Amino acid sequence: MNMAKSTYYFEVNKTDLVAIRNEELLIIIKEIFLVNKGRYGVRRVYIELKNRGYDVNHKRVQRLMHDAGLLGKRSKEKYHSYKGEVGKVADNVINRDSSTTSPLQKWTTDISQFNFSWGKCYLSPILDMNTNEIISYDLALSPNLE
Numbered sequence: 001m002n003m004a005k006s007t008y009y010f011e012v013n014k015t016d017l018v019a020i021r022n023e024e025l026l027i028i029i030k031e032i033f034l035v036n037k038g039r040y041g042v043r044r045v046y047i048e049l050k051n052r053g054y055d056v057n058h059k060r061v062q063r064l065m066h067d068a069g070l071l072g073k074r075s076k077e078k079y080h081s082y083k084g085e086v087g088k089v090a091d092n093v094i095n096r097d098s099s100t101t102s103p104l105q106k107w108t109t110d111i112s113q114f115n116f117s118w119g120k121c122y123l124s125p126i127l128d129m130n131t132n133e134i135i136s137y138d139l140a141l142s143p144n145l146e
Contacts, residue, residue, distance in 0.1 A: 026064050026068060028052075028054070029064055029070070030070065039073050039128065041072030042061055042065055043058070046058045046061045049061065098129045100132060102132065103130045103131050104117070107128060111124045119141065121138060122140050124139075
């Protein structure tokens, strides 16, 4: 192979401008990613770069973030416990009239849920509407009558 020495050394010593620009861009991408506590994904980082005046393609941002292992946190899907009308709805006998003349005429109850690291706990007190005293209560690991 006939090649001049200068051609060989020119190719060997040539600086890769694209790689240098990618390194500079990756530093800015990491800064944006860390300032936002790792919540920003490719789309939001791309928009932030556009807002800062960088003219860069979203596919380039995606490739650089993927190569650097920068993955945005996904938000958890919210839990919805509503299942429609389940069970029997009690008749509204009291009709928002909580006044009584003597104790033990009207009682009310409700269920409160407490979340702990080991699970959930349910408290169901029975209250006298005249004296506001707790007549009885039930503490259980499930919100049913068992």
